[in-house]
Amino acid sequence: MKTSAAVLRTTTTDRPYSDTRPLSVEELTLDAPGPGELLVAIRAAGVCHSDLSVVTGQRVRPLPMALGHEAAGLVQAVGEGVTDVVxxxxxxxxxxxxxxxCAWCRTNQPALCATGAAANGAGELMGGGQRLHAADGTTVKHHLGVSAFAEYAVVHRSSAVVIDRDVPFDVAAVLGCAMLTGVGAVFHTADVAAGDSVTVLGLGGVGQAVVLGAVARGxxxxxxxxxxxxxxxxxxxLGATHACGPDEAEALLTSLNDGGSRWVFEAAGVPxxxxxxxxxTGRGGTNVCVGLPAPDAKVTFPALAFAGExxxxxxxxxxxxVPQLDIPMLIQRWRDGLLPVERLVSAILPLEAVNDAFEELAAGRAVRQLIHPGADWESTR
Incomplete structure (x- = not known):
């Protein structure tokens, strides 16, 4: 079948928007889902900094690649062997x-799956190879097993979590990356308790999700x-008790927490x-690194602070x-009014405006923009 998709063919370290606009919306051929795979009609896809990092070359990926990794959609076809999706x-x-x-999956750490990481790094699906082909017959790589800036995507069954049909796609899409990453860091990595002091550096989609998670935990x-x-x-x-610019943070935390926070979440990916x-981070506290820096980036911490403080x-x-468990949990908390996910959405745009979305993201003006890839994108708001 044919599908329109946003394809990256050349990375750039400069602002890739007003001049170069590196993403091209192309008509690709999409193979039918193979064993263990699904065909999904994409209804909403979030524009995340992880996508931007591929565009700028900070995250090195094989090209050409169809971008987009945070999305929700409608199952259109089911491959052989899939029995729990209709x-x-x-x-x-x-x-x-x-x-x-693998060892990580067996210990309930699917985010660290070695096989999944290898497939993602190669721009392949879990079953091997690509399902997207350009007009000249060359294959187009998959971004993180999803490639959601497209009308349709073929994904491995393990890349999809079935949800209740009454959850709006615009809410559901943000759950797949921003909320899993941000709220999960609070609930699972840190296990923040009521009354703990929390500071969040970087207030994009993931950082705001950390705020939501911290507020939900009290x-x-x-x-x-x-x-x-x-x-x-x-x-x-969204419930933060205080907000400030980077230059005011130290004085504010000193006045509030006598020297630092129990938990400090970094959501910028900048050394x-x-x-x-x-x-x-206060004495006895923990700095949780959530952002994704460049692979060759280095950081320096004062050595004495580990033992001395x-x-x-x-x-x-x-x-x-664990997405199959945590996405239903996030949905229930959204239903209960504890995680107003829709507040993170800055704008809704058609697929043809994908370069505009990246320009807004790079300029720091957007929190979470959503792409509606279908021609009826306005009617699905």
Whole structure:
């Protein structure tokens, strides 16, 4: 079948938008789903900084590649051997497929699945190879097993979580990356308790999800830090007790927490911000690194702080989540009014405006923009 998709053929380290606009919306041929796979009509796809990192070359991926990894859609066809998904099911797509057999999957850590990571790095699906083909016959790589900036996608069964059909696609899409990563870091990696002090550095989609998770856990105070005033204001509206720019953070935390927070979440993926997060972590506290820096980036921490102040640094990938369990949990908390996911959505755009969406993201003006790939994108708001 044919599908329109946003394809990246050349990366750039410069602002790739107003001049080069590197993503091209192309008509591709999409193979039918093979054994263990699904065909999904994409209804909403989030524009995430992980996509931007591929565009700029910060995250090295094989090209050409059809981008997009945070999405929700409608199952259109089911491959051989899939018995627990039916036509018409609504699904959230997740960016690490799990093999179910490696040491990480067996210990309930599917975000660290070795087979899934290898497939993602090669731009392949879990079953091997690609299902997308350009007009000249060349194959187009898959982004994180999803490639959601497209009308249709073929994904491995483990990349999809079936959800209730009454959940709006615009809510469901954000669950697959921003909420799994941000809320999961609070609930699972840190296991924040009521009354714990929390600081969040970087208030994009993932950072705001951390704020939502901290508020849902009853943390206090919750301090949101970002140079963009509009993002600070959104964090306050989501329940943060305080918000400020980076230059004011240290003085504010000193006045609130006597020297730092119990938990400091870094959601920018920038080495200087990671180091700053460690500085803002209080004695006996933990700095949780959620953002994705460049592979060759290095950070420096004062060695004495580990033994001398009992500080800890820990990583969190996909929020240490188990998508098949955690996405239903997130939906229930959304239903209960504890996770107003829709507040994160900055704009809804057609597929043809995908370069505009990346320009807004790179400029720091957007939290979570959604792409509606179908021609009827306006009617699915």
């Amino acid at each position: 036509l018409g099911d609504h699904v959230v797509l997740v960016f690490v497929p799990g093999c179910g057999e 943390a206090s105070p919750v301090v949101a830090v970002d140079p963009v005033p509009a993002k600070q204001q959104l964090a306050l509206e 200087a911000v990671m180091e700053r997060a460690f500085t803002l 009992s500080k800890t640094v820990t990583g969190s990938y996909m929020g240490s989540s």
